[in-house]
Amino acid sequence: MxxxxxxxxxxxxxxxxxxxxxxxxxxxxxxxLPPRSVAAYRPPRPVAEWLRTHLRVAHLPPVQWRQVDEFLDAGYNVVTANMMEKWDRVGPSAQLYDADNVKRADEHMRRFVDTVHQAGAKAVFYLGPADALRFSPELAAAHPEWRRVMPDGAFEDPPNRANIRSAYGDWVIAQLTYIAKTYGVDGFWFDGYAPVHLHTYDGATREAFREFSGGADIPLPSEFEPSRNPLGKRYLEWHEAHVVDFADRIRAAIRDVNSQCIIYVNYSANRTWYYPDSYMGEYPAYYCGAVDVPSVELYWDVPGDALYQQFSYAFMQAVAREGPAAVWIQPQGYGVAGISSPVEIELRGLEGLPWGVYPEFVESARRESYMRTHVENIRAREEWLVESEAxxxxxxxxxxxxxxxxxxxxxxxxxxxxxxxxxxxxxxxxxxxxxxxxxxxxxxxxxxxxxxxxxxxxxxxxxxxxxxxxxxxxxxxxxxxxxxxxxxxxxxxxxxxxxxxxxxxxxxxxxxxxxxxxxxxxxxxxxxxxxxxxxxxxxxxxxxxxxxxxxxxxxxxxxxxxxxxxxxxxxxxxxxxxxxxxxxxxxxxxxxxxxxxxxxxxxxxxxxxxxxxxxxxxxxxxxxxxxxTLEAEGPLMLATTFRRQPAKNRIVVHLLNDASSWGRHSTYQKLAALPEELNRKWGLPAQSELRGVYPNREEVIPLTDIRVRCREPGHWRVMLQPENMPLQVKQSGDGVEVVVPQVNMHSMVVFESHE
CATH class of the missing domain: 3.40.50.880 (Class I glutamine amidotransferase (GATase) domain)
Incomplete structure (x- = not known):
C-alpha cells in the first residue's frame, strides 16, 4: 500500500x-533588528580535533580494571570512568585528607589515564562539579560556608550541591585545572550541574539579585512560575545566565592548561517535555554553547515511542548547532531493571547517528557481548559519520x-x-x-x-x-x-x-x-x-x-x-x-x-x-x-535522515529501521500515578514500574525496495554502506534514483561525486 x-x-x-x-x-x-529576548549563545571556543573523529565512546562505572581493558581491546577510543571521591582528593584540597587517601586517588587516576592512552584512546573523568561537599565530609567540614542556603535562611543539611557563587566556584576551577594539567586527562563529564539544582538564598546572592532587579528579592521556589510571575521569570533568566557563564569559565580555564581537554555534560534537552511537572526544563538551550558535548539521557522517561526518540535526537542536533552531541544510552529495559534484548541494545546505539548525535555505551547492560556488538556497529559506519552536517x-x-x-x-x-x-x-x-x-x-x-x-x-x-x-x-x-x-x-x-x-x-x-x-x-x-x-x-x-x-x-x-x-x-x-x-x-x-x-x-x-x-x-x-533535492520513498515507519560530508564530496542518506516491531505491547505511555492511599495500601512506591510498560524490541522486520532520489548536480557513484554494495543509478526526471533492495536495522546510501 x-x-x-x-x-x-x-x-x-x-x-x-x-x-x-x-x-x-x-x-x-x-x-x-529589535532587541534580543533570549540570551545569545556564548562565543564558540576551539574544539579538540579528536572530538570529530573519535565516535566509539564507552561510559563506565567506577573503575574495574578488567572492564577497562576489555573495552579498550574491543576498540573503544573514548573511555569515561567515574572518578567521584577521587578528583577532589588531590592538588589544592589534598591537605584535607590523610596521605594514603591522597596517594590512592592519585595512583588510581594516573593508572586510568595511562592505561587508556597506551591503547591509543582518550580518557575522560566523570564527576559532579557541584557535588564535592556531598561526597567529602572533610571538605564540607572545612568549608561549611560553601553550602547552599535554603529559602528559610538555613544552610542545606546535609550538603548536596554546593553554592557555586561562593568561593567554592574558585576552588572547583583550581581543582579541575590542576587535574587537566597534572594528569593529562582528555576530558571531564559533568553530571548534576543544572540550574534547577543550584538555587541559593545566601546574603551575597540575594544582594546581587537586588542590584540586578532594582531592589526585588529572590522569589521563593513556589513563585518561580514564569507565566504567572514576571519576577520569577526574570530571576530564572538571571540565575541560568550565571550557571551558563560559570560553565564557560570552567571550560576556558581548563583549555588554558590543556588545549585538548573537553567537557561533556548531562543535558536533559526535551526528554521530559511530555510531563507536566517538567515543562520549565532543567537547562536552557544556550547552555549547549558553554560546553563542548551536551549528552542527553534517553530511554529513562518515555516508554517505546516511534516518534519521541527521533524528535529528541533532532532537538539535540538543533541545540548543539551541528557541534558535537552525544546520547547517554541507558541500556536497561526502562532504566529500572532487567536485561534488554540484543536488538534493543543495537537499535539504541544506532538511533542517534543519523542526526549527528553519537552514542555513549553505558555499561550496565549486564551482557559483555553487547558492548562488542555496539562498537562493531559504530566502527563499520564511522567513515560515513565523521565531519558530517545536516x-x-x-x-x-x-x-x-x-x-x-x-x-x-x-x-x-x-x-x-x-x-x-x-x-x-x-x-x-x-x-x-x-x-x-x-x-x-x-x-x-x-x-x-x-x-x-x-x-x-x-x-x-x-x-x-x-x-x-x-x-x-x-x-x-x-x-x-x-x-x-x-x-x-x-x-x-x-x-x-x-x-x-x-x-x-x-x-x-x-x-x-x-x-x-x-x-x-x-x-x-x-x-x-x-x-x-x-x-x-x-x-x-x-x-x-x-x-x-x-x-x-x-x-x-x-x-x-x-x-x-x-x-x-x-x-x-x-x-x-x-x-x-x-x-x-x-x-x-x-x-x-x-x-x-x-x-x-x-x-x-x-x-x-x-x-x-x-x-x-x-x-x-x-x-x-x-x-x-533529496528524498526517499518507503514506508512511514522508515526513519530517513540526510547529511553531507563536504570535505569528501559525499551525500549520506541514512535509512533506519527502528520501529518495525514492538511486539504486541498493551500500552506505551506512562500510566497515571495511583492515589496515595492505594500506594500505601499495596506498598507501592510513587515511581513504581507500574507507572509504565516499556516494550523491548526483540526483532526487526526488513524493509524492502526503498527508493532514494537525488536532484543535486554531479556525477554520482552510489554505494550502500556498511554493506559495501554498489547500487545501480538510474535517471529519474532531472536527477538520479537508486533502489535499496533491503534495509535491516540501519544502512546508508552514499552518493559520492567522481567529477
Whole structure:
C-alpha cells in the first residue's frame, strides 16, 4: 500500500512543482533588528580535533580494571570512568585528607589515564562539579560556608550541591585545572550541574539579585512560575545566565592548561517535555554553547515511542548547532531493571547517528557481548559519520518560550503541534531539522528553505522580523493557529505580529478538545495544496446523495482547535469550516506563506490521517517553490535522515529501521500515578514500574525496495554502506534514483561525486 501512495505523491510533486534545485535564500540581514529576548549563545571556543573523529565512546562505572581493558581491546577510543571521591582528593584540597587517601586517588587516576592512552584512546573523568561537599565530609567540614542556603535562611543539611557563587566556584576551577594539567586527562563529564539544582538564598546572592532587579528579592521556589510571575521569570533568566557563564569559565580555564581537554555534560534537552511537572526544563538551550558535548539521557522517561526518540535526537542536533552531541544510552529495559534484548541494545546505539548525535555505551547492560556488538556497529559506519552536517530544507521551530509561557506543559496546547508537524515531514522522508527561537533571534535559519511555525504563539518582535525577512528574500513559511499572537512574555498582542505575512486578522479561538467536536473542513479549491487525490479521496461522501452516486465533494474531519480569522488582502482561502478560513495561501515579496488557522499539525499528532499529512507536505512544497533535492520513498515507519560530508564530496542518506516491531505491547505511555492511599495500601512506591510498560524490541522486520532520489548536480557513484554494495543509478526526471533492495536495522546510501 505504501508503495502506491508514495509513488502517487512523487508523481504529483514532480508534475506540480519544479524539481529543480531551488535558489539559495540570501542570508538574513542583522541590521536594525529589535532587541534580543533570549540570551545569545556564548562565543564558540576551539574544539579538540579528536572530538570529530573519535565516535566509539564507552561510559563506565567506577573503575574495574578488567572492564577497562576489555573495552579498550574491543576498540573503544573514548573511555569515561567515574572518578567521584577521587578528583577532589588531590592538588589544592589534598591537605584535607590523610596521605594514603591522597596517594590512592592519585595512583588510581594516573593508572586510568595511562592505561587508556597506551591503547591509543582518550580518557575522560566523570564527576559532579557541584557535588564535592556531598561526597567529602572533610571538605564540607572545612568549608561549611560553601553550602547552599535554603529559602528559610538555613544552610542545606546535609550538603548536596554546593553554592557555586561562593568561593567554592574558585576552588572547583583550581581543582579541575590542576587535574587537566597534572594528569593529562582528555576530558571531564559533568553530571548534576543544572540550574534547577543550584538555587541559593545566601546574603551575597540575594544582594546581587537586588542590584540586578532594582531592589526585588529572590522569589521563593513556589513563585518561580514564569507565566504567572514576571519576577520569577526574570530571576530564572538571571540565575541560568550565571550557571551558563560559570560553565564557560570552567571550560576556558581548563583549555588554558590543556588545549585538548573537553567537557561533556548531562543535558536533559526535551526528554521530559511530555510531563507536566517538567515543562520549565532543567537547562536552557544556550547552555549547549558553554560546553563542548551536551549528552542527553534517553530511554529513562518515555516508554517505546516511534516518534519521541527521533524528535529528541533532532532537538539535540538543533541545540548543539551541528557541534558535537552525544546520547547517554541507558541500556536497561526502562532504566529500572532487567536485561534488554540484543536488538534493543543495537537499535539504541544506532538511533542517534543519523542526526549527528553519537552514542555513549553505558555499561550496565549486564551482557559483555553487547558492548562488542555496539562498537562493531559504530566502527563499520564511522567513515560515513565523521565531519558530517545536516542537509537543510525544512526547519520546524520548537519554542522554549511557547512551551513555558503559553502551554505550561499542556501537550495538547502546544507540543502536539510541534510533534505533529515534525511527524508529517519526517514520514514523507524529506530533509527536516528543528530550530529554536535562539536561531530565529540570531537571524540564522541554518540554510532551511521552508520555515515551519507550528502554533509558536510566543514570538518576540526580533524573531518576527527575522521570519519576515526570510520570506521577503524568497523563503517559504508555514504557520498555524495562534502563531505570533503573544510576545515572549506571554503578553497578548492586538493581532498577529505576522498578520502581514498571514493575510489574516485574528478574531478569536475555537477550542476543540474532544473527537466529537471535530471541525468539518470543506474545500473545492484547485490550489495544489488541496487539489490532490490523497486529500479528495478522504472526504466523507457516503450516502450524501439519496438518489444516485456519491457527490464529488464532502467534508473532512479535523480534530483540532482553530483560530477564527478574517482573510485580508490577496490571501487565497483554500479551505473553510463553518464559513471560517481553515487554510490560506499568500505571497509576500519574493516568498510564499501558508497560514493554517486550523491546527492541522496538532491533528497530525493526536488523530493522524493520510490527508492531513498530505496537506502539510503539499503546503511545504508550494511554499518552497519545489520539493527538496533529496528524498526517499518507503514506508512511514522508515526513519530517513540526510547529511553531507563536504570535505569528501559525499551525500549520506541514512535509512533506519527502528520501529518495525514492538511486539504486541498493551500500552506505551506512562500510566497515571495511583492515589496515595492505594500506594500505601499495596506498598507501592510513587515511581513504581507500574507507572509504565516499556516494550523491548526483540526483532526487526526488513524493509524492502526503498527508493532514494537525488536532484543535486554531479556525477554520482552510489554505494550502500556498511554493506559495501554498489547500487545501480538510474535517471529519474532531472536527477538520479537508486533502489535499496533491503534495509535491516540501519544502512546508508552514499552518493559520492567522481567529477
Amino acid at each position: 505504501y508503495q502506491s501512495v508514495i509513488k502517487h505523491l512523487a508523481a504529483l510533486l514532480l508534475a506540480s512543482y519544479s524539481a529543480q534545485c531551488p535558489a539559495e535564500i540570501p542570508k538574513i540581514s542583522q541590521d536594525d 542537509v537543510p530544507y525544512i526547519g520546524v521551530v520548537a519554542s522554549e518560550q511557547t512551551r513555558t509561557m503559553y502551554a505550561q506543559a499542556a501537550l495538547p496546547n502546544y507540543f502536539s503541534h510541534t510533534l505533529g508537524a515534525f511527524r508529517a515531514y519526517f514520514e514523507r522522508h524529506w530533509p527536516v531539522r528543528l530550530l529554536t527561537e535562539y536561531d530565529l533571534e540570531d537571524g540564522d535559519l541554518r540554510g532551511v528553505r521552508v520555515l515551519v511555525l507550528p502554533n509558536v504563539a510566543c514570538l518576540s518582535d526580533r524573531a518576527c522580523e527575522v521570519v519576515r525577512r526570510h520570506v521577503a528574500a524568497g523563503g517559504g513559511l508555514i504557520a498555524s493557529l495562534e502563531t505570533s499572537l503573544y510576545d515572549e512574555n506571554f503578553r497578548r498582542r492586538g493581532d498577529f505580529a505576522l498578520r502581514d505575512l498571514f493575510g489574516a486578522s485574528y478574531q478569536s479561538t475555537r477550542n476543540v478538545s474532544m473527537r466529537d467536536q471535530a471541525l468539518k473542513i470543506e474545500t473545492d479549491s484547485q490550489h495544489p495544496i488541496f487539489a490532490d487525490p490523497l486529500v479528495r479521496d478522504r472526504m466523507d461522501t457516503a450516502w450524501r446523495n439519496p438518489e444516485g452516486d456519491p457527490p464529488n465533494r464532502g467534508m473532512l474531519d479535523l480534530v483540532a482547535s482553530s483560530a477564527i480569522v478574517t482573510a485580508e488582502g490577496s490571501a487565497e482561502i483554500l479551505a473553510t469550516f463553518e464559513g471560517h478560513p481553515a487554510a490560506l495561501a499568500t505571497e509576500y515579496r519574493q516568498g510564499r506563506v501558508v497560514y493554517l488557522p486550523a491546527g492541522f499539525d496538532k491533528a497530525m499528532f493526536f488523530y493522524p490521517e493520510t490527508w492531513i499529512r498530505q496537506v502539510l507536505v503539499n503546503a511545504c512544497s508550494w511554499a518552497g517553490r519545489g520539493g527538496p
